[in-house]
Structures are given as structure tokens and as C-alpha cells.
Amino acid sequence: MSGLTLENVTKQFGSFTAVNNVRLTVPHGTFVCLLGPSGCGKTTLMRMIAGLDLPTSGAIRLDGADITHVPTHKRDLGMVFQSLALFPHLTVGENIAYSLRIRGAGREEQKKRVDELLAMIHLPGYADRPVAKLSGGQRQRVAIARALAISPKLFLLDEPLSALDAKLREAMQVELRQLQQRLGITTIVVTHDQREAMTMADTVVVMNGGEIRQAAPPVEIYRRPADTFVADFIGSTNLLDFTADASGTAAVLGTPVPGLAVPAGLTSGTISVRPEEVRLTAPGEGAIPATVVFVRDLGGTVETFVEAAGRQIVAVSMPHARPDMAVGENVGVRLAPDACVVLKS
Amino acid sequence: MRREPPQKFSDYGPLLFPAGMLIVFFVVPFTTMIAVSFFRRNPAGFYSPDFVFDNYARFLSLFFGKVLGFSLGLAVAVAVCCVVLALPFTYLLARSKRRTQVFWLVALLSVLSLSEVIIGFAWSTLFSRTAGITNLLVTLGLMQEAVALNPSFGAVLTAMVYQALPYTVLVLYPALVRLDPTLTEAARTLGASPLKAFFTVVVPALRNTIIATLIMVFIFALGSYLLPQILGRPQHWTLSVLITDQAIYQSNMPFAAAMAVFLVLVTLGLVALTVYAGRKGEAA
Numbered sequence: 241m242s243g244l245t246l247e248n249v250t251k252q253f254g255s256f257t258a259v260n261n262v263r264l265t266v267p268h269g270t271f272v273c274l275l276g277p278s279g280c281g282k283t284t285l286m287r288m289i290a291g292l293d294l295p296t297s298g299a300i301r302l303d304g305a306d307i308t309h310v311p312t313h314k315r316d317l318g319m320v321f322q323s324l325a326l327f328p329h330l331t332v333g334e335n336i337a338y339s340l341r342i343r344g345a346g347r348e349e350q351k352k353r354v355d356e357l358l359a360m361i362h363l364p365g366y367a368d369r370p371v372a373k374l375s376g377g378q379r380q381r382v383a384i385a386r387a388l389a390i391s392p393k394l395f396l397l398d399e400p401l402s403a404l405d406a407k408l409r410e411a412m413q414v415e416l417r418q419l420q421q422r423l424g425i426t427t428i429v430v431t432h433d434q435r436e437a438m439t440m441a442d443t444v445v446v447m448n449g450g451e452i453r454q455a456a457p458p459v460e461i462y463r464r465p466a467d468t469f470v471a472d473f474i475g476s477t478n479l480l481d482f483t484a485d486a487s488g489t490a491a492v493l494g495t496p497v498p499g500l501a502v503p504a505g506l507t508s509g510t511i512s513v514r515p516e517e518v519r520l521t522a523p524g525e526g527a528i529p530a531t532v533v534f535v536r537d538l539g540g541t542v543e544t545f546v547e548a549a550g551r552q553i554v555a556v557s558m559p560h561a562r563p564d565m566a567v568g569e570n571v572g573v574r575l576a577p578d579a580c581v582v583l584k585s
Numbered sequence: 586m587r588r589e590p591p592q593k594f595s596d597y598g599p600l601l602f603p604a605g606m607l608i609v610f611f612v613v614p615f616t617t618m619i620a621v622s623f624f625r626r627n628p629a630g631f632y633s634p635d636f637v638f639d640n641y642a643r644f645l646s647l648f649f650g651k652v653l654g655f656s657l658g659l660a661v662a663v664a665v666c667c668v669v670l671a672l673p674f675t676y677l678l679a680r681s682k683r684r685t686q687v688f689w690l691v692a693l694l695s696v697l698s699l700s701e702v703i704i705g706f707a708w709s710t711l712f713s714r715t716a717g718i719t720n721l722l723v724t725l726g727l728m729q730e731a732v733a734l735n736p737s738f739g740a741v742l743t744a745m746v747y748q749a750l751p752y753t754v755l756v757l758y759p760a761l762v763r764l765d766p767t768l769t770e771a772a773r774t775l776g777a778s779p780l781k782a783f784f785t786v787v788v789p790a791l792r793n794t795i796i797a798t799l800i801m802v803f804i805f806a807l808g809s810y811l812l813p814q815i816l817g818r819p820q821h822w823t824l825s826v827l828i829t830d831q832a833i834y835q836s837n838m839p840f841a842a843a844m845a846v847f848l849v850l851v852t853l854g855l856v857a858l859t860v861y862a863g864r865k866g867e868a869a
Contacts, residue, residue, distance in 0.1 A: 292770055312773040313781075325771035329789040339775035342785070386775070396774075 242268040242303045243426060244289065244394060249298035251284050251450075258284040260450040261298070266443075268303075269424045271417065273437035276447035277473070282430045283398055285447070289428065290319050290396055302393060318387030319396040324379055324403075326371045326386070332358075333367030336386045343390070357385040360419070377408050384416070388423070395420070395427040401436065413439040434474050438462070446470050462514075467584040471512035478515065478553050479583075483508045492575060493549040495528040499577035510583050517579035518555035520544060520562070520571050527572025532565050548573055622842035632839050640843035649827075649844070653851065656807060656823040663745045663806035664799045670746070671753040672795070676787060678754070679761040690758070693751040701748065705815035708744040709735055712816070740816040745809055749802050756801060760794040796863045800856050807852060824848055 244266040251259040259281040266272050274282040287293040289300060291312035300308045307315060318339075326335050334341075336357050337350040345353075351367075358364050361381035371379065380400065387395060400416075401409045417440040420427045431437055437444045438458040445455040446469075454466040465471035468479060482500075484490040484507055490500040492511060500511075523529050530548035542562055544555045553573055565571060591597055625635035678689055699707075711717050712734035722728040734740055768790065772782035788795070810825035824844060832841035 290774055292773070311778075312770075313776050313778050315774075316776070317774055319771070319774040321767045321771055323765060323767050325765060325767040327768065327771075327786055327790065329792065338772070338777075338785075342772075342776045342781060390776070 243270070244428075245301040246285075246289075247299040247301065249285070249288060249295045249300060251281075251288060251293060252296045257450050259288070259295075262450075262452055264445060264452060264455060266426060266428065268426055270442045271420050271427045271440055272429070272443045272445060273441035274428065274430045274445050274447060275434060275437040275473075276432065278432060280447040281450035282432075282447050284450075286396055286398055286428060286430045289394070290317060291315050315394070316390065316392050317394040317396060318390070318392035320383045320387050320398065320400045322399040322402060324383040326379060326383055328371060330371070331367065332363070332369050332371060332374070332382050335371060335382060336367075336389055338386060339390045353389060357389060360388075361385045376404055377412065380404060380412060384419075388425075391423075391425075393426065395425045397427070397429045399430055399432070401431075402433075409433075409436070410439075416440060446473060448473070464581055465512055465583065468510055468512070471581065471583055476515060476554065477512045478518065479510050479512055480551065480553070481508065482511050482582075492580070493528050493551060495526070497575055497577055497580065498526070500575075500580050501577070502582055506582070511580045512583055513553075513575055513580050515543070515554045515556040517576060518553060519574040519576070520546065520555050520557075520565065521574055522563075523570050523572040527574050530571050530573050532567050532569045532571055535565065535567060546571060546573060618842045619846055621839055622846050624839045624842075626837055626839050631836065640839045641847070643840060644843055644847060649824075652822070652824050652827055653848070655821070656825070656848075657851070657855070659741070659745070659813075659821075659823060660803045660806040662742060663749055664802040666742065666746045667749050667753040667802045668757075668795060668799055671750060671757055671798075672788070672791075673783070675754050675757040675761050676783065679758065679764070680766065690755075693754055696747075696751045701809070701811045704744055704748050705812050708740065708747070708812075709815055712737075712740050712743075735816045736818045736821070738817065738821055741813050741821050744812045744816055745806055748809075748812070749805055752805060753798055753802055756798050757791075757794065760791055764790065793863065796859060800859055804852060804856070807848070 244264075246262050246264040249259060249262045250257065262281075262285060274285060276282050284293060288295050291307070291310065295308060298308075299306055302315070327338065330338070333351075333354045336354045337345075340350045340353060354367055355364070358366055361384060363378060363381060366374075366378070366382075371382065374382065380403075383400070384397075387397075397416075401412050404412060413436050416429075420440075429436075429440060441458055443455055444458050444461045446453045446461065448469050454461060454470045456464075456466075461470065461474055465474060465477075471477045471479065480492050482490050482492045482497075482502070484502040488502055488504065490497055490502045492500070502509075520530075521527055528548045530546040530553065532544060533547050533552070534545040536543040536545075537559070539559075541556050542559050544557070544562070544565060546553050546555065555573070621632065622640055623636050623638070624632045625637050625639070627633050678686055714731050714733035717731065717734060719728055719731040719734065723731050764787065768786050769779070769782045772786045773779065777785060807823075808825055810823060810829050813821050813823050813826055825848075828841050828844050828848070831837045831844065
């Protein structure tokens with residue numbers, strides 16, 4: 241099949257397992273984000289895809305061919321490094337043309353392609369400038385253009401935007417996504433920024449401890465996290481204990497939530513409820529009794545912290561949609577059954 | 586840290602010590618040498634103060650021209666050999682494990698503790714017919730019979746490269762350690778084999794360091810006068826050997842001083858030329 245396939249890829253450094261038995265399929269032309277905290281193995285996984293590190297076991301296939309042992313320079317890929325790694329002794333144009341020069345392309349051909357790429361990254365006429373004279377955002381674009389010069393089969397980016405300031409980063413995320421869509425190139429980005437992943441990716445791969453915890457489209461990762469790690473890592477959430485009886489009726493923090501479907505045989509566990517799905521009402525039948533402990537009014541949204549059965553629950557609402565509540569007031573927490581996600585423990 | 590230009594004369598105080606040292610140990614001896622190079626030689630005694638160009642005129646002969654040419658050529662050869670050998674070695678060393686690095690750096694430093702005389706005689710033994718390395722090759726069946734490899738140009742070059750190599754590695758090492766390893770990785774992802782990446786990225790990125798190292802080894806090799814005498818034939822003697830000979834054995838201090846001054850001028854000229862060429866190449 242066309243695209244990238246990782247088959248049971250494992251990487252060990254001495255006794256430390258950096259990547260453990262990873263299986264992943266990236267169909268041709270999709271945009272995948274490897275997301276996780278530092279040390280989760282995402283960069284090691286990308287280095288193995290690039291051929292800069294060899295897997296301890298497992299296989300990597302690109303368009304059906306096994307490339308596990310193909311050296312980096314024969315893989316026809318483009319990679320953007322966290323440090324960008326622009327060649328300081330070359331000009332912008334020479335940097336972009338490097339992969340063409342190495343492959344023996346003629347001067348005319350190199351110049352034509354460099355002009356094309358400079359137009360694509362909105363830096364026309366920059367070919368003769370030294371890279372040291374560029375701003376952070378411009379260097380970023382040059383690194384992207386250099387990686388795309390040969391129209392690679394695979395476009396890899398390792399924390400590409402981490403050096404930019406917040407505003408520029410957001411703009412570059414959109415730009416990068418649009419560029420990828422236009423070129424239809426299979427792209428893998430390593431990031432620890434979930435906003436970045438949510439903005440750009442077709443598929444977000446959440447990793448922790450060298451393993452893939454969930455691989456799914458961004459919205460699904462947010463709405464239906466697979467386990468407590470994913471639920472907690474992506475956005476903020478309320479993790480609440482539940483119990484279920486033999487008939488399948490579940491109770492959260494002791495209060496039954498009708499309609500909450502629990503897998504058969506499960507008697508207790510954890511659910512995730514996003515703060516914006518938590519509704520606060522007056523105490524009453526079917527509501528979890530709670531006390532308001534803190535209110536954070538941010539203008540655009542209001543975060544209400546309540547305590548129920550010794551657990552803290554956060555509710556986020558629009559200012560006008562929220563009844564007036566003061567600290568110390570008794571309220572009821574209502575959970576819509578379809579907003580509760582039962583997590584794998 | 587705040588930096589501002591010195592206001593009062595006393596602000597220059599910290600400079601007094603280095604300035605004094607420079608005057609006593611460099612300016613005074615060097616000026617004396619320049620003065621002596623214009624003195625008249627007194628065959629009976631030593632020399633008498635005068636202002637003549639005889640010493641420089643005598644120097645402008647084919648014989649001394651050849652010796653000067655050979656000295657400069659030898660120094661260039663040593664510098665090039667050292668950098669060509671040391672650059673790949675130091676590159677690999679800078680990327681190896683910490684323990685390996687420490688081991689090699691200590692080994693190189695211990696070579697530096699050897700005196701030129703010991704290096705010279707050690708190599709002359711190694712190159713000899715009776716106890717030299719050719720005996721080893723005969724034992725291995727690679728050669729028919731043992732031969733003497735010295736005195737020869739190759740022997741002089743080998744010993745001088747051996748002597749200068751530790752300096753070369755130690756000068757290149759910091760620059761190579763600081764070199765961003767992702768530069769070579771980037772080159773590899775862009776289609777360059779490791780060897781191509783070395784020549785298209787590492788070498789050009791270190792261009793200024795390499796030029797500086799070449800100049801340093803060149804000047805270091807230019808002053809060598811023992812090794813050519815121990816391992817070379819008279820035609821392999823450098824200008825430094827002749828200067829020593831004139832100054833110590835012929836008691837012709839003015840002529841020795843003139844040769845020394847000339848050597849310094851030629852060296853400065855060559856270094857300036859190299860730096861200028863390096864600047865120009867960078868601008869292009």
C-alpha cells in the first residue's frame with residue numbers, strides 16, 4: 241500500500257526502551273502529528289523514520305518497500321530540524337539548492353527550483369542573502385523550502401515551530417497545513433504542543449512512555465480519549481470515579497447518571513468529562529450535590545470550581561449562560577451521559 | 586558587564602604588566618636583532634656597530650633562495666599533512682564517547698611532553714636499517730630486506746608531522762565539538778552520503794578554523810631546526826638550521842640576524858596573504 245507503515249518498531253538504548261512496539265500506518269498524503277510529553281519517544285520514532293537511528297527490532301515500510309536498513313541519504317525525504325540546521329556557510333539559495341546540487345542537478349535547474357520555492361514561502365528575491373541575516377520566521381521558511389526542494393516522499397518536522405514566538409507560531413501552523421494540503425505530501429510532525437497538533441493534523445498520535453496511547457483525528461482525541469493519560473494530556477478534563485451495578489446502571493460519585501453506558505462486566509472505573517460539558521444547576525434530584533469553592537471570571541469564559549464528595553470538579557461556561565453563584569453556595573452538578581467518556585484503566 | 590572607554594590615565598593600569606613583559610621579552614630582543622642585522626662583522630672579534638646592507642646583500646643569492654624556498658615548502662607540507670590527518674580524526678573523536686575522547690586527548694598531550702631531540706632520535710632509530718620498521722615488514726614478508734629510510738625528506742616530514750599533530754588536534758578540537766551535529770544529519774536527510782556531508786558541510790563550515798590551524802602549524806614548522814639535521818641530508822636543511830649554524834658555529838651574528846629578520850618578514854607576508862585570501866573567499 242502507499243504511505244508509511246511502522247511494524248512493531250522498538251528502540252532500546254542500553255536497558256532503556258525509548259520506543260516500544262509501535263505499530264502505525266500513515267496513508268499517502270496525510271498529515272500526522274506525534275504528540276507527547278518530553279521523553280515519550282516521539283523524536284526517537286521520527287529519527288528512525290528518517291534513518292538517523294536504527295530500530296532495535298521491527299520494520300519500516302515506505303510505499304510497500306522495506307526501508308528499515310536503507311541509509312538516510314537514499315530515502316528521498318525532507319526533514320526540518322528543531323535547530324533548523326541551516327548551513328551557515330551557504331546563502332539562502334544555496335541552502336535550498338543543496339539537495340539538488342548533491343544529486344547533480346544543473347545550475348539552471350537549481351536556480352529555477354530555488355525561485356519557485358522562494359515564491360512558495362513568500363521570500364522572493366532572497367536567494368543571495370546569507371542565512372545569518374534572516375529573522376527567526378524567515379529561517380523557518382527557508383528550512384521548510386530546503387526540505388521540500390526535491391519533492392520528497394516524506395516530509396518530517398521535528399518540533400519545527402518551537403523557536404518562534406506565540407503569534408508567529410500560530411500563523412506558521414496554518415501556513416504549514418495549507419502548504420501540505422496544496423502539495424499533498426505525506427507529513428509527520430513531532431510536537432509537544434497540543435494546539436499545534438490540533439490545528440494541523442489529520443491524525444494525532446498521542447505517545448507516552450515509548451508507546452502509542454491513541455491515534456485518531458484531533459476532534460476524536462478530544463471528545464473520546466482512550467485512557468486517562470490522553471484525557472488528561474489533551475486539554476483539561478475532570479476525571480471522576482464511577483461504579484456500576486449488575487444491571488449496567490452507573491453512578492458517578494455516588495449519584496446515578498441515567499443513560500450512561502458502561503461496558504458489560506465493568507463495576508468501577510474512571511470517566512472523563514470536559515469542563516465545558518459540566519452543567520451547574522440548583523441542587524435537586526439527579527444532580528451531584530456540590531459546593532462552590534472558587535470562581536475564576538476570565539471575561540470571555542467563567543471557570544467555576546466546585547467540590548463534590550471530596551473531589552474537585554471544574555465547570556467552564558459563557559458568562560451569560562451561567563447563573564450567579566457565590567463561593568460557599570450549594571449547587572448541583574449535572575452530567576449529560578453522552579459527554580461522559582469511560583476510560584481504559 | 587558594563588563596558589566604557591578608559592577615562593583617566595590610571596584606567597590603563599592593568600595594561601602595564603603585559604606591556605612591560607612584551608617590551609622586555611619581545612620588543613627589546615627583536616629590536617636588538619634588527620639592529621645587529623645592520624652591523625658589520627668583525628672576523629677577528631664579533632661585530633662592530635655600523636649601518637651596512639652587506640648582510641642582506643649576501644643573503645640574496647641562489648643558494649639561500651633555494652634554502653628559503655625549501656623551508657617554506659617543508660612548512661607548508663607539514664601544515665597540510667597535519668590538517669588533512671587531524672581533521673577527520675578530530676571530527677570522529679569529537680563524536681565519540683567521553684571516555685574515548687579523554688583517552689586520546691591525554692595520549693596527545695603526553696606526546697607534547699616529548700622534546701624535539703627525543704622525537705628526532707626515536708624516529709632515526711625507527712627509520713634505521715638495523716632496528717627500524719622495515720625489519721618488521723621483512724618479518725611480515727612484505728619486503729625482501731631491511732633498508733635505511735633516513736636520512737631522507739620523507740623522514741624529516743614524518744617526524745615533523747608527528748611533532749605538530751597534537752597541536753593541530755588540540756586547536757581543531759574545540760571548534761569541532763561546538764559544531765552542531767544536526768548540520769551533518771541535515772545534509773544526510775538532503776541526500777548527502779556521510780563522506781559527502783563531511784566535505785560539503787563540515788569542511789566549509791570550519792573554513793576559518795582550518796585556515797587558522799594551517800597558519801599555526803606552518804609557523805610552528807618553520808622554526809624547526811633539529812629534526813632536519815637529525816633526519817635529513819644537508820639539502821633538507823631549513824633556513825633555521827643555517828641561522829643556527831651562522832650564529833653559533835660561524836660566530837656571524839649580523840648575518841644570522843639578517844636571515845632571521847628576512848624569515849620573519851616572509852612569514853608575516855605569507856600569513857597576511859592567506860588571511861586576505863580567506864576574507865576574499867568568504868565575501869565571494
